[in-house]
Amino acid sequence: xxxxxxxxxxxxxxxxxxxxxxxxxxxxxxxxxxxxxxxxxxxxxxxxxxxxxxxxxxxxxxxxxxxxxxxxx
Amino acid sequence: xxxxxxxxxxxxxxxxxxxxxxxxxxxxxxxxxxxxxxxxxxxxxxxxxxxxxxxxxxxxxxxxxxxxxxxxxxxxxxxxxxxxxxxxxxxxxxxxxxxxxxxxxxxxxxxxxxxxxxxxxxxxxxxxxxxxxxxxxxxxxxxxxxxxxxxxxxxxxxxxxxxxxxxxxxxxxxxxxxxxxxxxxxxxxxxxxxxxxxxxxxxxxxxxxxxxxxxxxxxxxxxxxxxxxxxxxxxxxxxxxxxxxxxxxxxxxxxxxxxxxxxxxxxxxxxxxxxxxxxxxxxxxxxxxxxxxxxxxxxxxxxxxxxxxxxxxxxxxxxxxxxxxxxxxxxxxxxxxxxxxxxxxxxxxxxxxxxxxxxxxxxxxxxxxxxxxxxxxxxxxxxxxxxxxxxxxxxxxxxxxxxxxxxxxxxxxxxxxxxxxxxxxxxxxxxxxxxxxxxxxxxxxxxxxxxxxxxxxxxxxxxxxxxxxxxxxx
Numbered sequence: 001x002x003x004x005x006x007x008x009x010x011x012x013x014x015x016x017x018x019x020x021x022x023x024x025x026x027x028x029x030x031x032x033x034x035x036x037x038x039x040x041x042x043x044x045x046x047x048x049x050x051x052x053x054x055x056x057x058x059x060x061x062x063x064x065x066x067x068x069x070x071x072x073x
Numbered sequence: 074x075x076x077x078x079x080x081x082x083x084x085x086x087x088x089x090x091x092x093x094x095x096x097x098x099x100x101x102x103x104x105x106x107x108x109x110x111x112x113x114x115x116x117x118x119x120x121x122x123x124x125x126x127x128x129x130x131x132x133x134x135x136x137x138x139x140x141x142x143x144x145x146x147x148x149x150x151x152x153x154x155x156x157x158x159x160x161x162x163x164x165x166x167x168x169x170x171x172x173x174x175x176x177x178x179x180x181x182x183x184x185x186x187x188x189x190x191x192x193x194x195x196x197x198x199x200x201x202x203x204x205x206x207x208x209x210x211x212x213x214x215x216x217x218x219x220x221x222x223x224x225x226x227x228x229x230x231x232x233x234x235x236x237x238x239x240x241x242x243x244x245x246x247x248x249x250x251x252x253x254x255x256x257x258x259x260x261x262x263x264x265x266x267x268x269x270x271x272x273x274x275x276x277x278x279x280x281x282x283x284x285x286x287x288x289x290x291x292x293x294x295x296x297x298x299x300x301x302x303x304x305x306x307x308x309x310x311x312x313x314x315x316x317x318x319x320x321x322x323x324x325x326x327x328x329x330x331x332x333x334x335x336x337x338x339x340x341x342x343x344x345x346x347x348x349x350x351x352x353x354x355x356x357x358x359x360x361x362x363x364x365x366x367x368x369x370x371x372x373x374x375x376x377x378x379x380x381x382x383x384x385x386x387x388x389x390x391x392x393x394x395x396x397x398x399x400x401x402x403x404x405x406x407x408x409x410x411x412x413x414x415x416x417x418x419x420x421x422x423x424x425x426x427x428x429x430x431x432x433x434x435x436x437x438x439x440x441x442x443x444x445x446x447x448x449x450x451x452x453x454x455x456x457x458x459x460x461x462x463x464x465x466x467x468x469x470x471x472x473x474x475x476x477x478x479x480x481x482x483x484x485x486x487x488x489x490x491x492x493x494x495x496x497x498x499x500x501x502x503x504x505x506x507x508x509x510x511x512x513x514x515x516x517x518x519x520x521x522x523x524x525x526x527x528x529x530x531x532x533x534x535x536x537x538x539x540x541x542x543x544x545x546x547x
Contacts, residue, residue, distance in 0.1 A: 007136045008126070014141030015122040018149060022115030025153075029109055029160065 006057045013049045020045050080121055087114075100383045100400055100417050102365045108163045111156035115149065163327075184229050185238035189247040189273065191225035196256050199301065200283040207260040209273035209292040215281040215299035222249055222256050222283075226275040241265050247275070284319060302338065320356065330366075339375070368397035384415040393424065400436075409447060419456075423525070437514070441525055448505040457514040460507070461521040467504030473497040474516045482519035 020042060028035040095103055122140055129136055141149070196202075202222060204211055209229075224247055232238040244264045250257040262271045272292065279285070284301025287294050293311040296303055300318030309327040320338035323331055328346035339356030342349065347366030351358060357375040363382055370377065371394035379386040384402065386395070393406020402413065402420045409427030413420065416434045423441035431438065433453040440449065441461045446468045451458060462468065462483060470487060472479070475495040481487050487500035498518055501507075509516065 004130070004136075007138065008130050010138065011126045011136045011140040012123060014139055014146075015119040015126065016140075018119030018141060019116050019123070020119075021149075021153075022112040022117075022119065025112035025157075026110075026116070029112065 006053065009049070009053045009056055013046075013053070016049065017042065017046060078122070078125060080118060080125075083121070098400065098417060104159065105163060105365065108156070108159035111152065111159070114152065114156075118149075183233070184231055185235065185242070187228045187230070187242045189226050189228050189275075191223065192247055192249045193221050193223045194249040194251060194256065195220060196222045196251075196280060196283070197254070198280055198282040200280055201255045201301070202258060202277075202279055202283050202285050203255055204258045204275075204277075204285070204287040204289075205260065206288045206290060207262050207273060207275075207292070208271065208290045209260070209275065210295070211273075211275040211277060211287065211289070211292070212295040213277045213279060213285055213287075213299070214297045215279050215283060217281050219278055219280045222258075222280075223278040224249060224258055224275060226273055228260075228271060228273045231270040237269070241269050241271060245271055247273070331364075365399075368395070370395040384413070384418060386414075387412040389427070438511075441521055446505055446507065449507045449509070451509045453510070453514070454512040455514060456511055457517070458509050458511050459517040459519070460509060461519050461525060463521045467502050468507050469501035469504055470507040470509075470518065471497065471499050472507070472509035472516050472518060474511045474514060476513040477511065477515045480515065480517040480519070482517065484520075487518060 024035055024038045024041060027033050027038065091103065091107070094101060119141075126136060126140055200222060202213075204213075226247065228242060228245065228247075230238040230241045232241065245261040248257075248259040248261065250259055258275070258277060260271075260273050260275070262273070265271060279299065281298060282300050284303065285296055285299060286304045287296075287306070289305070289307035289310050291307070291309045293313070294305050294307070295313045296315070296317070298316045302319030302321070303314060303317050304322045305312050306324045307326070307328075310325055311328055311330045312323050312325070312332070313330070314321060314333040314336065316335045317333070318337045320341070321333055321336050322341045323343070325331070325344040325346055328344070330348040330350070331342060331346055332348075332350040333340055333354065334350075334352045336351075336354045336356065340351060340354050340358045342360045342362055342364075344362045346362065346364050349360070349364050349366070349368045349370075351370045351373065353372045355374045358370070358373050358377045358379075360377075360379045360381070370391060373388075373391040375390070377386065377388045377391055377395075384397065386402075388395070388404075388407050388409065388411050390408035391406070392408065393404070395402070395404040395407075397403075400418055402415065402418045402422075404421070404425075405423045407422070407425040409425055409429060411422070411425050411428065412430045413422075414432045415436070418433060418436040419438075420431065420433065420436055421439045422429065422431075424443045426443065426445070426447050428448040429440070429442075429450070431440075431449075431451045431453075433456060435455045436453060437457045437459075438451060438453060439459045439461075440451070442449070442463075444463050444466065446462060446466045449460075457477075458472070458474075460470075460472070473495060474497075477495070479489050479491065479496040479498050481489050481498050485500075486502055487498050490497045490499060496516070498516060
């Protein structure tokens with residue numbers, strides 16, 4: 001489940017960045033806000049998506065590692 | 074395993090459709106459209122891919138590791154470069170000045186506003202006023218009482234720091250300089266470096282007899298009630314003129330609108346732009362340029378010469394009006410000889426005199442001459458032709474289509490001749506020659522109804538708001 005949503009978030013990141021990029025450029029062209037002002041949104045968005053990715057991914061890698069020295073024979 | 078995405082085929086379809094559009098409707102300013110709307114391709118691409126991935130997730134198909142692969146990002150990068158370059162080339166006078174990047178840098182500062190110190194200087198009755206190269210809007214009004222030139226306004230400086238802006242404001246005072254018989258309005262914007270953007274909003278009052286010459290880089294000119302000539306030259310401007318006594322010359326690299334209402338002299342337009350609106354012009358109107366928006370011409374007392382890449386129009390006098398939009402041309406109440414030459418247009422002309430010479434490559438034609446039928450010569454390679462004639466009018470008609478149907482709804486004395494190669498309608502009662510030719514399309518000759526003959530305005534035309542002061546109709 002987690003692995004699934006992890007890869008989903010990861011896959012979705014590209015398209016979302018692309019939509020954001022297109023929207024910001026279009027906003028510039030239509031005089032809403034200049035791209036010169038709005039470009040940091042792209043960085044923030046990338047950061048947020050990475051964060052979500054991490055939040056979803058964290059539990060997954062833990063179980064396979066197993067306890068450090070318990071049941072080893 | 075290569076998963077099938079719909080994006081690739083869609084891009085191919087899109088490119089094909091664009092080329093097809095260019096071939097079928099050459100008058101659509103495709104380059105302008107692409108230059109402005111390409112970001113939506115990115116949005117659509119992202120949106121479609123998002124939907125795809127969600128679908129795959131719901132259908133429990135394997136999801137790709139990256140939503141957009143490295144190669145695709147390179148493609149996006151290329152689209153951005155090409156689209157951005159096209160946009161810049163369309164929207165700025167010179168890309169070579171690097172204005173695009175300059176705008177990004179300048180765009181990051183803040184706006185600081187200042188009031189410019191008003192200036193005033195006496196000027197003779199026939200004062201010549203030169204507004205020097207500046208960025209911003211100017212409103213110029215002629216006044217009967219005024220014996221001086223009076224300029225005031227506001228200035229806006231874009232800068233990162235207040236001190237820089239203050240300094241810039243000090244360096245760019247508004248000045249009036251007498252030079253020979255010329256009064257120069259100077260904003261001194263060229264004193265500051267190109268990295269700071271200064272714009273001004275000027276209000277200038279001048280004696281009514283003045284003539285105006287304006288040079289601008291970007292911004293509108295709004296000129297009212299001057300009896301001299303007006304000469305505007307700008308990289309990017311909207312120009313609005315009202316009650317001008319002399320000749321008008323407007324030369325723009327780009328404009329959203331050129332409007333002139335009530336000009337006693339001639340009007341001469343050059344360059345590129347969108348909308349054009351000319352009304353109540355007493356002198357000759359000459360237009361040589363590319364105007365892609367809505368064009369509305371009405372009440373022109375002298376000849377009209379319109380030449381652009383898509384259409385050329387010659388009319389001796391225009392008591393009525395002409396409207397040109399994307400792919401259409403509607404005109405009513407023209408005094409000829411009228412000559413129209415266009416690549417691809419739907420043409421509708423009603424109530425014209427003297428003679429009509431109409432040549433089209435493609436487009437439907439609808440003609441409704443007035444009660445007396447003038448000489449008409451029409452050629453189109455492809456398109457329907459419809460001619461409505463008043464009952465009992467005298468003419469000598471020969472109309473032919475190489476491929477298409479003919480309809481004779483006029484009746485006698487016209488007769489239809491359908492041979493293996495096309496068809497013709499021939500006949501008449503002696504009178505002006507009417508020659509209609511279409512390569513492919515239907516041909517209709519019918520009787521004009523009573524309300525079609527009650528001119529001047531066909532119902533589809535918007536009526537002009539204010540009546541001309543002097544009756545110009547001959």
